[in-house]
Amino acid sequence: MFDRQKINQTRKDFPMLNDREIYFDNAATTFKPHVVIDAVLEYYNNYSYNVGRGDYLKAYSVEQKVEEVRSLIADFINADKNEVIFTSGATESLNTIAFSYGLQYLKAGDVILTSLAEHASNILPWFKVAELVGASIEYVELDQYGDLSLENFKAAMHDKVKVVSLAAMTNVLGNVLPIKEIAKVTHDYGAIIVCDGAQSVAHNLVDVKDLDVDFLAFSGHKMLAPTGVGVIYAKYSILDKLQPFFQGGGSNSRYTQDGSLSYKKPPYKFENGTPPIEAILGFGAAIKYLNEQDFAKLIAYEQDLVNYFIEEMSKLDNVEIYNPNSTSGIVAFNIKGIFSQDVSTYLDTQGIQVRSGHHCSKLLNNVIKANDTVRASVYFYNTFEEVDRFVEVVSQTTLEKTINIFV
Ligand SMILES: Cc1ncc(COP(=O)(O)O)c(C=O)c1O
Structure with a gap:
């Protein structure tokens, strides 16, 4: 298993990763290592x-x-x-x-x-x-x-x-x-x-x-x-x-x-x-x-991270999760009463990058009964600390805060 220390070492291989921003849009594309x-x-x-x-x-x-x-x-x-x-x-x-x-x-x-x-x-x-x-x-x-x-x-x-x-x-x-x-x-x-x-x-x-x-x-x-x-x-x-x-x-x-x-x-x-x-x-x-990193170990680490992510997000009252049984790196959710794109725009002001909208799958809306969603997606180079920070910011996201960024 990859321990948390090893992931911090691995993160150094990626010039785009830093401690100020959280990149949770890995289902769209991943960052590239130096090699x-x-x-x-x-x-x-x-x-x-x-x-x-x-x-x-x-x-x-x-x-x-x-x-x-x-x-x-x-x-x-x-x-x-x-x-x-x-x-x-x-x-x-x-x-x-x-x-x-x-x-x-x-x-x-x-x-x-x-x-x-x-x-x-x-x-x-x-x-x-x-x-x-x-x-x-x-x-x-x-x-x-x-x-x-x-x-x-x-x-x-x-x-x-x-x-x-x-x-x-x-x-x-x-x-x-x-x-x-x-x-x-x-x-x-x-x-x-x-x-x-x-x-x-x-x-x-x-x-x-x-x-x-x-x-x-x-x-x-x-x-x-x-x-x-x-x-x-x-x-x-x-x-x-x-x-x-x-x-x-x-x-x-x-x-x-x-x-x-x-x-x-x-x-x-x-x-x-x-x-x-x-x-x-x-x-x-x-x-x-x-x-070289041992892909199977990376997957196992990512799996633990996703389980933790879903577990922590499920504790929030202001959030609706559409895939509570997710075993992949994706958490699809909405903050109740706030348009998904406003959520992602607000999260961006907090140094967090996620995707919102239909995600190129425009037939799914009727199935999950949501017009659009916020999608946070992790990869093996994301950390438990990033999940903690993300959950904290989401828990404190209000309609007022998302409106204020436009005024
Ligand atoms: C499930 C799935 N299929 C196909 C694609 C299209 O991939 P690309 O944009 O790399 O051609 C994507 C991209 O997000 C995807 O997630």
């Missing part, structure tokens, strides 16, 4: 060549570094190296999956099963694909805490469902879904499962072979890496037969004037154009950092 920033700078200072093009040794050595990162990421989620495709982030990954798989395999009458707790990036691409092929979207019923049970999932499954697309950890309430069991049921019906891992890969040990998901999408920036890089994981057997939706330099082995085209093997047939090389190298440094 990640250094990896980006090193690329620009010493070898900022393109990859996949140059016939000179230095360009080739950058290509090797990018491939090393692919292997690191594959090991991190227990995939094979050629099942890891670089994208610009979870949003591009989910769009690429929906349009590649959906346009190739879905047809009129098919059903895409998802939930009202999904991020827009995991729902809007399916809306579009459904419209294009004549498929329809259905939703698994959620409980009052926005949670999706295996029982409700089973009740929602039927023979017309061809794609199940769900987040392993949702972004407003941080609900953790039984993805392994959901994948099993999905496959029993002959459908495929797309897993949005934007939140889960950053906070959980993810083993794609054990979960048996067909696709997994995630972003680097929510797990210490730079912005601009993400991943599609997919089973090689699926990638091998899948036609890439995007076209361009890099993915093809040859094409002719009359339009005939042959692709490279996966993962390269899904990677077009110049990738975000510096971000990929930064992603590699982030994974190495997480491995």
